[in-house]
Amino acid sequence: MATQATFKSIKAVVPLLDRVLVQRFKAETKTAAGIFLPTSATQSPLPEATVIAVGPGAPDKNGNVIPTQVKAGDRVLLPGWGGNPIKVGDEEYHLFKDAEILAKIQE
Template sequence: MSLSIKSIKSLAPLLDRVLVQRAKVVEKTASGLYLPSAASQSPPPEGTVLAVGPGAPGKDGKVVPVSVKEGDRVVLPGFGGVPVKVGEEEYHIFRDAEIIAKISE
């Protein structure tokens, strides 16, 4: 099941949720070789953060901020997240705790 909306700008994550656009599947190598379709079916484990929520309340009631910010490149799990379709593009909403790592340049 996926949610379909008209504009990605109208979507604001709540609490500790993070809106991510997964990296595109590479179908051709840098040297020009085409990869077989079986190799390109699984989504890459990388994405870019587009929007973050304000954070979720901790055990003491204070808001714990999200650990990533807009523009960060992150490593994602191969499963999970809520898919959101905008036109032909697909995005995912993950909990902050589901994001595996942040990629620093």
């Protein structure tokens, strides 16, 4: 299991290379009709997230920096695995490599 880092401010976390800092969408704990859902029904992480910050990109074999494919504010689709958790107060964020992000969600 990955170790979870804890920080006082999300601004303290600056992704390096091709890393992307995201915050997963939270599962609804209540239905539209007002019925509260048990935690067992909402435990699996949602695959959608908002990009908080991105690194400048990673160098290719020739030393040219390849920028990340997403930018802060983008909505993305994440795999069900991977990422490194980061805790800021009660909020949880994750760091993913740019290549691990499955898709950018267009609105």
